[in-house]
Each structure stands twice: as C-alpha cells, then as structure tokens.
Amino acid sequence: GNSVTQMEGPVTLSEEAFLTINCTYTATGYPSLFWYVQYPGEGLQLLLKATKADDKGSNKGFEATYRKETTSFHLEKGSVQVSDSAVYFCALNAGGTSYGKLTFGQGTILTVHP
Amino acid sequence: NAGVTQTPKFRILKIGQSMTLQCTQDMNHNYMYWYRQDPGMGLKLIYYSVGAGITDKGEVPNGYNVSRSTTEDFPLRLELAAPSQTSVYFCASSHQRELKETQYFGPGTRLLVL
Numbered sequence: 546g547n548s549v550t551q552m553e554g555p556v557t558l559s560e561e562a563f564l565t566i567n568c569t570y571t572a573t574g575y576p577s578l579f580w581y582v583q584y585p586g587e588g589l590q591l592l593l594k595a596t597k598a599d600d601k602g603s604n605k606g607f608e609a610t611y612r613k614e615t616t617s618f619h620l621e622k623g624s625v626q627v628s629d630s631a632v633y634f635c636a637l638n639a640g641g642t643s644y645g646k647l648t649f650g651q652g653t654i655l656t657v658h659p
Numbered sequence: 660n661a662g663v664t665q666t667p668k669f670r671i672l673k674i675g676q677s678m679t680l681q682c683t684q685d686m687n688h689n690y691m692y693w694y695r696q697d698p699g700m701g702l703k704l705i706y707y708s709v710g711a712g713i714t715d716k717g718e719v720p721n722g723y724n725v726s727r728s729t730t731e732d733f734p735l736r737l738e739l740a741a742p743s744q745t746s747v748y749f750c751a752s753s754h755q756r757e758l759k760e761t762q763y764f765g766p767g768t769r770l771l772v773l
Contacts, residue, residue, distance in 0.1 A: 581764075591762075638760070646704055649694075649701030651701045652699075652700075
C-alpha cells in the first residue's frame, strides 16, 4: 500500500537557522507529493506541491524536490522565522482509483525561537 | 468565499451519545473527505464522497456514517460515541480526483468523548 514517513520531531531551531524536514514515500505508480502546514488552532493549508519526478515545489521560501530515485520529498528553508512555527505534513496522492485521497505522514512539529 | 466550513469547533460528548459534525464547501467541489487527526499521528481518512449521493469508506470508518445529499454538504455522524473517537476531525474538498489537485481543509472540529 501507499505510505509516507517523516522524520521524527519535534524540531526546535533558532531564528534564521536552516531547516530540513525529511520525507520519504512508498507508492505504486507515480504519485503527486504535497507539503501541508498547520498553524496553531487552524486547519491544514497547502504549502507546496510537485506532480512529477524532478519537479521542485516552492512557496514562502520553502522548497522541496520530487526525487523518484530516492523516493523522497524533503522540505527545506534557508532561514526560518518565528512565524514558521507550525506542524508540517508530507502527503501523497497516488491518483487513479484512489479518488484523490491523501496519504499523510505523521507530521513534524517545528518550533522557532527568537 | 468561505471555502470549507465546519461546525462545531469544539464539543464534549458522553459515552454513548450521538452527534453530527457539519461540513460545507462553497467551491462547487465534487470530491469531499473526512479525516481524523490523533496526537502525534498523521491524518487518517474516515469516509469520502465523489459526488452527491455517492460515498465510500476510507481507512478508519468504524463508528461513523456519512451522507451526501448535496454537492455542498458532507455531514459526519457518530452514532454511539466512544473514548477512542476523541480526536480532531477535518473535512476537506477538491475539484477533481486528479493527481495534481489540491485538497482544501476546514478549520477542524475538536471532539472529546468522556
């Protein structure tokens, strides 16, 4: 079946530090990959996505590259801010008969200190 | 444009009670989903719908029921609440089942069963 594995959290960083959150996946076929972010007390919102191998998704200074050879979609940001403190979820859409259903990783809590 | 709205935001139930979690979207999306989020876990799919009158089970459907009488509404019913159903519930919608489609999430309903 399909699965997504994220690095263990929580992650605590100082402002302006470099961020990497690892995400690897298992899926049949060629899924689309997503990073969603959940700010405290809110629902999930799309951060970025990539729909085919070697695509790079980017938004708000965050980037992730779809690596088919390593089945990975790691999230990176060069300089984090306090406002980036949130829970980050990696997810995949396997397409086809999955009817758009998303398979999520367990989420990574990020806390950024001033 | 309200997007996906959910009510209530928070509810406490006693064991054995019933309730309906409401979900409405105003984006004319065909596909709608219910997920639950347990602490330290990713989201798991409870039920989904590909259009009015059509619903199907997800990964964790036991103890829940859904209906989809209109495109806009997708209520989730708990018939006999159990402590294991304490969770945060998210409704989501998307336009199509295509690989690249983004799912839009509501703000969530926090449910506590005592």
